[in-house]
Amino acid sequence: MIDLRSDTVTRPTPEMRQAAFDVEVGDDVYGEDTSVLKLEETAARMLGKEAALFVTSGTQGNQIAALTHCQPGDEVLVEASTHLFLYEGAAMSALAGVQPRTIEGVRGAMDPEDVRAAVRPDDIHFPKTGMICVENTHNKAGGAVVSLGNMQAVYEVAREYGIPVHLDGARLFNAVAASGISVEHYASQADTVQFCLSKGLGAPVGSIITGSAEFIQRARKWRKRLGGGLRQAGVIAEPGYVALTQMTGRLADDHENARYLADSINQIDGLRVEGPVDTNIVLVNVADLGLQAEHFLAELKKEGVLAVPFGRHTVRFVTHFDVSREHIKTAVDRVNAISWSV
Numbered sequence: 001m002i003d004l005r006s007d008t009v010t011r012p013t014p015e016m017r018q019a020a021f022d023v024e025v026g027d028d029v030y031g032e033d034t035s036v037l038k039l040e041e042t043a044a045r046m047l048g049k050e051a052a053l054f055v056t057s058g059t060q061g062n063q064i065a066a067l068t069h070c071q072p073g074d075e076v077l078v079e080a081s082t083h084l085f086l087y088e089g090a091a092m093s094a095l096a097g098v099q100p101r102t103i104e105g106v107r108g109a110m111d112p113e114d115v116r117a118a119v120r121p122d123d124i125h126f127p128k129t130g131m132i133c134v135e136n137t138h139n140k141a142g143g144a145v146v147s148l149g150n151m152q153a154v155y156e157v158a159r160e161y162g163i164p165v166h167l168d169g170a171r172l173f174n175a176v177a178a179s180g181i182s183v184e185h186y187a188s189q190a191d192t193v194q195f196c197l198s199k200g201l202g203a204p205v206g207s208i209i210t211g212s213a214e215f216i217q218r219a220r221k222w223r224k225r226l227g228g229g230l231r232q233a234g235v236i237a238e239p240g241y242v243a244l245t246q247m248t249g250r251l252a253d254d255h256e257n258a259r260y261l262a263d264s265i266n267q268i269d270g271l272r273v274e275g276p277v278d279t280n281i282v283l284v285n286v287a288d289l290g291l292q293a294e295h296f297l298a299e300l301k302k303e304g305v306l307a308v309p310f311g312r313h314t315v316r317f318v319t320h321f322d323v324s325r326e327h328i329k330t331a332v333d334r335v336n337a338i339s340w341s342v
Contacts (some may be wrong), residue, residue: 002327003306007254007320010202015246016239020204025232028054031146035234040319041242043195043208046125046244047187051216053209054237057227058083058170061194063091065166066131067222068215069192072097075131077118081103081140084168095226098130107275108138109146112153119161131157135168135188137175140310142238142274143281143318145175151189169195170207174279177251191215200251200280202321205213205236205244244323250321254280257319257328264332269341280319287313289339296338303334 012020026032036054039109041287044052046221054290055061065094066076076092078085080102089162092098103110103118120126134154136146151167158165167190169175187193192211197203223229255278262277268290273282286296293309300307300315310316319328 001304001306002323002331004317004319004323004331005306005308006318007199010198010200010259010321012204012239013202013242013247013321016203016242019238019242020235020316022320023124023234023238024041025234028230028233033230033232033234033237035237035241036230037243039237040208041060042241042244044210046183047193047210049187049193049210050213051211053216053219053223054230054233054240055207055209055223056205056230057148057198058168058194058196058207059091060223060226060228061209062088062133062166062168064097064209064219064226065192065194065208066092066223068219069164069166070096070098070130071128072337073127073141074098074126075101075120076130077101077103077115077132079103079108079110079133079138081105081108081138082133082135082168083139083170084135095118099335100125105141107144107146108135108141109144109150110134110149110154112140112157115154115269116157118159119163129163132163132165133168135170137171137178137281139170139281142277142283143174143279144275145278146179148181148185148189151186153262155189156286162310164191166190167193169193171196171199171279174200174251174255178255178279187199197240200254200320201243201247203236203240206240247321251280252318254321254323257323257325258282258317260325261317261328261332264328265335268332268336268339271335274314280332282317282319282322284315284317285313286315299338299341303337305334
């Protein structure tokens, strides 16, 4: 089976497995796991932040950011199709007691003036704007890279009003690989940053939040409150360290495979790639085949290829470490066979 559902399906490398086996562990709640400390210190240094916190998932990281930055009754500004709004179970409302306010963007990028207009004035009728969230790369926009210039402009608006900016950088290192801009430069345009170790970097579990030392101290308490206190966590932190230090440089290979996939699919009658392919996500519209996404995916699964629905007629393919160019060629052949059979 060729699995193109997500880069979350990547399996840990032999180096990660060996690292987990060999590691000396300690209780992280007591601050005694040296692998966790090493991972957090390395991540903070790479992103140019004072401190970092190892968490179990990107969703947990984003929610800890909302809980730490905001007070119940606050409002959080998000792009309308951001992961924080669409795919995290309304956790901001359920856990932090805040409401999201959506801003329509273009390929994931919000117009800074729309952000400015959405900031609430000081009026007893309105909630306080407690946080602004930016997502980069942007999942729903097909892995689009939000430009550093756009992030800078949004951050300037936020600073003008004294509002913290959180960067949901689940696939931030894909943006780095695609743009050539350093991760520190991207991170400098947000007060806090979350990024995943378990997507394109291939670690078995975990994400990182970075920010000021004071923020991370408060975030650590929220992690504990959410049941995220980690004990002998070196068995997952050490593979995460391998992912962070060894896997970021190879993400360009996934992007090349994604472009090859997109170019090949665009040559198949009845299929259309939606938008440019910036990174490792390819969105394919199947409407001209007379199929809905779910039907197309059922046929594709019979051919030994997995992908996911991303709209009524849109299918998402994601390239990653466990998918080679030969796998992509085979997947294209099987997609082509379906297009001829319907």
